Every structure is written in C-alpha cells, then in structure tokens.
Amino acid sequence: MTALNSFLFIAYPYIAIGVFLVGAIYRYTSSGFKVSALSSQFLEGKQGFWGVVPFHFGILILLLGHLFVFLFPDLVLAFNSNPVRLITHEGIAFTFGISVLAGLVLLMWRRATNPKVQAVTSKMDVVIELILLSQIILGCWIALGYRWGSSWFAADLSPYLWSIFKLNPDISAIGSLPIVIKLHIVGAFTILLLIPFSRLMHFLVAPFHYLFRPYQVVMWYWDKKAIRDTRTAWETHPPRNN
Numbered sequence: 001m002t003a004l005n006s007f008l009f010i011a012y013p014y015i016a017i018g019v020f021l022v023g024a025i026y027r028y029t030s031s032g033f034k035v036s037a038l039s040s041q042f043l044e045g046k047q048g049f050w051g052v053v054p055f056h057f058g059i060l061i062l063l064l065g066h067l068f069v070f071l072f073p074d075l076v077l078a079f080n081s082n083p084v085r086l087i088t089h090e091g092i093a094f095t096f097g098i099s100v101l102a103g104l105v106l107l108m109w110r111r112a113t114n115p116k117v118q119a120v121t122s123k124m125d126v127v128i129e130l131i132l133l134s135q136i137i138l139g140c141w142i143a144l145g146y147r148w149g150s151s152w153f154a155a156d157l158s159p160y161l162w163s164i165f166k167l168n169p170d171i172s173a174i175g176s177l178p179i180v181i182k183l184h185i186v187g188a189f190t191i192l193l194l195i196p197f198s199r200l201m202h203f204l205v206a207p208f209h210y211l212f213r214p215y216q217v218v219m220w221y222w223d224k225k226a227i228r229d230t231r232t233a234w235e236t237h238p239p240r241n242n
Contacts, residue, residue, distance in 0.1 A: 002175075008186055009160070010169045016193035017164075023196025024204060048110060055103030058096040062139075065093060066153075070161055073154035080151045089150055094143045101136045104129065124198045131191060138184040146178060157185070 069076045080086040108129050111117050142149055156173040163170040174182070195201055 005171055005175055008182070009171045009174050010164075012186065013164050013169075013189050016189040019193050020195055024201065027196050027201060028204065048107070051103045051106035051110060053103070054099040055107060058099035058103060061096045062093065062100065065096075065150075069150055069153050070158050073158040076150055076154040080148070080154075086148060086151070090143065090148065093150065094140065097136060097140045097143060101133075101140060104133055104136060108133070124194075128191075128194060128198045128200060131187060131194070135184065135187045135191065138180055138187065141180055142184060146181065 080089060111121055111125070111129070146152075156177070160170060160174055174185075191200070195204075
C-alpha cells in the first residue's frame, strides 16, 4: 500500500502536471485556433440550456472554491471557526455540487438520446463525462459522509498539494484518508492529465479579456455624421477614418 500511495500521490501528480503543461502548450501553439468545445447549441438548445447553465456555473464555483482553499488555507480555517459560517459554507458548496450533478446527467442524457449531438460526439467526450460524473458523485459522497470537508482540506490536503508544487512531496496525511477521498484526488489529477486531449482544453483559450476591453461598436446604416460624432456615448476616441 505504501508503494501504491507513493505512485498515486507522488509520481502520478507529476506525470499529470507534466503531460498537462507539455500537451497544452503544444496543442495551443500548433493548433490553437482549432481548440473548441464544438458547441452543439445550434443542434439542440432547449434541453441543452438546462444542462449547460447549472453545470458550468456550478463547476466554476466549485473550482474557484477548491482553488481558494488551496491558496488560502489559514483564512478558510479562520472563517470556518464559526459554526454558522461553517455550516453555511458547506451547504452552499453541496448545493453547487448537486447543480453540477444534475446538469451533467442532463447533458449526458441529451448526448445519448439526440442523434444530432451523437454525430459530433467522440470517444474522449464520453470518457471525460464519465470521469466528471464519478468526480461529482465522489465529491457529494464526501460532503455527506465526511463532513466539514473545507476544513480538513485546508488542514491536510492543502499542505500536501503545496508540497507537490514545492518539489518536496509529503504524503504523510494522505495515507490515513478514506478510499473515497483518495479516489477523488486521483480523479482530479486524471482530469488534469486529459485536458490537452479533450474538449476541456477550450477553457484555457476562453476570451476572458473580452470582459475588460471596451464594448464593441456595431455600425448600422444610420446617419453617418451622428455616428462619427466624437461627442456621442459610443466613442471614447476619435474614429481614424474621420
């Protein structure tokens, strides 16, 4: 068991991180414009909406929550020292977990029953969805069966993860964890490893800079003089073609 733990929680994380970095950089530089989630909204939108929205919003909140606990474990422990805040924290996290689970199940059902969506489905899509499904189920299981996960994550898993990034892995706290938590950790590194080979790659090239750029001006066939007037609310700089 010691040798297995050493492989799963020391060697495997470095393999996953290495494959992720090399694979993501290679794919971005060689075929960056081909990285896409291949949206199937135009194939079927109504059922997809009720799967996509709870899944994406839920998983974004959960990822940010896990990242925050990893980066600021002391703040999380201090926040959770109040029972009311701890219960509220856990309740919100579990709610978003159920949201992701419901959205993913609906998206998988849509993929399995809609011929148009099946036509653009690859084997890797199915593999990733099954791994994500197992991760969410394990996460909800942990939330129900091993309470106050944010606190023991901050106390036990954050130091372990930091030790990985500091190239001085310490798995002393991992060996005594329940098997369901170990599977959840291994699943997370597996997803990281598969990102360069799947549609999950698309989140690395998401146009987040659009959130901070000036809004785009769309010119219709209006009065040209009014449109080109630099005193209007649509322009912050004089048009170059004035």
